[in-house]
Amino acid sequence: MPDRRARVLARYRSLGSGELFAAAVFAFLAWFVVAPWLSSRESLALVSALVPLIVVLVQAGVYWLLARAWVGRGSMPTSLARLFGALRIFTAVLLAIGLVGVIVWWPERGLVAALILGVWAFGVVEYVNYFVVQLARPISAGTSAANWLRTPRLVRDMRAAGDDTARTRPPGARALDARSLLGLDAPETYRGDVVGTSQLPSVGPLSFTRIELATADGIVPFLVVRRDDLTPRSPVIAVHQHANEFALGKSEPAGLAGDASVAYGRRLADVGHTVILPDLIGFEDRRRQTSDDAEAERIDAAERTARGDSLQAKHTRDVAAVTSWVAGQPEMTGPIGIMGHSLGGQVAFFSLAFDERLERGVISCGAGTLASFDRDGVPHNPAWFVPGLRESGDTPALAASIIGRRVLVSAGRHDPLFPLDGVHAVVAAFPTGVAEAVEFDGGHELPEPVMRRAIGLFAE
Known part of the structure; x- marks a missing residue:
């Protein structure tokens, strides 16, 4: 049991630090590499697309690192589940606002427009992956819908804590993640x-x-x-x-x-x-x-x-x-x-x-x-x-x-x-x-x- 949990903790640390590192890299490249080549209008469009992506990546990174505290031992704290529930709504609104910004300040250069729209779309993909359907799957998972369309780990933790199901879970009920308990993969x-x-x-x-x-x-x-x-x-x-x-x-x-x-x-x-x-x-x-x-x-x-x-x-x-x-x-x-x-x-x-x-x-x-x-x-x-x-x-x-x-x-x-x-x-x-x-x-x-x-x- 300790060895299995240690492997899970290491994987969560890797995932969390990876998402935070990715957020930092995107911000660095946008500010120091791409922005100097853009007009003011194009820069505003880039900011509109980039901010929601960075917000999603930071949320994901923080989640994986925090999850190390409860994985294999219990469930996500209810207060934290409610916070991520609010962030889910906030981030969806932020993505919508970002798209409006991209459209309002639509770049005149086609290549720049494609780049900025791709950044915004990547933010949508990351949002879906963490809050709607888990898209990042190992190759061994196969191609059938039953294998790929899986509830994201963050959402399952939120539900186990009572966020989406607080009104249906018996008072005081504690949820245990069977995957962590048994030391199994997906x-x-x-x-x-x-x-x-x-x-x-x-x-x-x-x-x-x-x-x-x-x-x-x-x-x-x-x-x-x-x-x-x-x-x-x-x-x-x-x-x-x-x-x-x-x-x-x-x-x-x-x-x-x-x-x-x-x-x-x-x-x-x-x-x-x-x-x-x-x-x-x-x-x-x-x-x-x-x-x-x-x-x-x-x-x-x-x-x-x-x-x-x-x-x-x-x-x-x-x-x-x-x-x-x-x-x-x-x-x-x-x-x-x-x-x-x-x-x-x-x-x-x-x-x-x-x-x-x-x-x-x-x-x-x-x-x-x-x-x-x-x-x-x-x-x-x-x-x-x-x-x-x-x-x-x-x-x-x-x-x-x-x-x-x-x-x-x-x-x-x-x-x-x-x-x-x-x-x-x-x-x-x-x-x-x-x-x-x-x-x-x-x-x-x-x-x-x-x-x-x-x-x-x-x-x-």
Whole structure:
């Protein structure tokens, strides 16, 4: 955890100092290099174009440097979020005034006019990049709209602090940045190349395709289940449970093996959704070569923690890579959803907090707090125990960061693995209008009424 945060701090320092340096360079070049060659009229046009650009760059530089104080530890102070909210409006007005100035003092020389208009346009691009849509993306992010049209980090920090959503966030709710917590890069940077495709036997009207995705972190196998005789609905990633059944992974929610009551992937495909079902590390086609799967899972989790990683971060990276693959399929349209039961619900929870491309989610018996697990001595799977999570606000802080999505959280009143007060704490932390909670008289299960409601959520 400290090593990951140190890397983030270094990157933020580089970004902040880079933006401030760029502002200084623009000002120097304009004043000492360009201005002596301009007429008074052209100089006024240049000032009109340049001032908004410098203002945006300075704001950006100050933001990155200030963000080092809260990244990985909490959220932006509310007062600072409100300040940047006001600056967002002020800068938009300043850009408009700058354009008027450029037009009023329009240069007579064409080359000078093009240069000045370019300076003003660059200010607009920087404004959009920080306050509207993040335009500066790594090459590895690909070209699909789902990968590129991402909310800027500054705006996400403002929202997490309550600036844009203060009226919808529960009083006192604290938001935690999952990306910093897990030590991950932007979700869309996790992707892979298809290195294997095979067609499995159809089951009734459903077709089953097995795909292997080669990522920088290993091979991720998954099934794609679709019903070709219906108009396709939105894609849903279905993540399997744990249940200490390491021989079962994607096949169980696909309805090909295991407990039919958790064949939610099959049920979603039955109504027309394209369903993508990955194996998590350690399960089914990714089973570890060992005689004791549970012990191997614990050792894997411990080794990852020792080198500054975590098993939950591994699960989240793999789901992000699958999400990137889904986002790049032109035939898969509509909001991308995710559903899981037990471990699958846990992974869906963290993935929703990490990846804004996932717009809808169902967390079935997979939301609780580390505090409640510890208090009641619940022996959970080791991926739950992410370094720094509990001291950063526990899982309610993750829930508070999930903004603008639709999430269904189901829980059994007698579930021995998820104490109900912990579930309530998570549900209460979601911003208003995001989460729908369904409680039922039962244990660690997915009853039929909850299954029907989950399917209905993705159809809305």
